[in-house]
């Protein structure tokens with residue numbers, strides 16, 4: 001099963017390898033090339049935060065939206081999939097930068113639904129500060 005295809009694989013929670021087009025194991029695969037090209041076309045990098053701003057279609061909540069072979073994908077989930085080769089099915093792809101429209105694979109991590117809830121609670125508390 002070639003990495004990077006939208007196929008069902010067992011994701012690696014924690015820290016999977018993040019590939020760029022230059023070091024992607026399937027860089028010779030025209031399908032992967034096209035996927036990367038189309039994806040990076042819609043990305044605007046923000047030097048200050050290193051965030052990759054999704055400039056394509058987006059949901060009201062700010063999450064980028066795109067299609068692969070007619071299938072709807074949230075842009076950050078697709079980014080995770082094409083840059084790591086792991087399909088995030090059954091997992092939540094979370095932002096470490098708290099920027100919903102960011103698609104930088106280095107700012108994304110895989111978690112369970114429970115991780116996501118814990119994360120939101122922790123951040124909610126942090127916002128209130130002390131007192």
Ligand SMILES: [Zn+2]
Pocket residue numbers: 049050051052097099102103104107
């Ligand atoms: Zn980011």
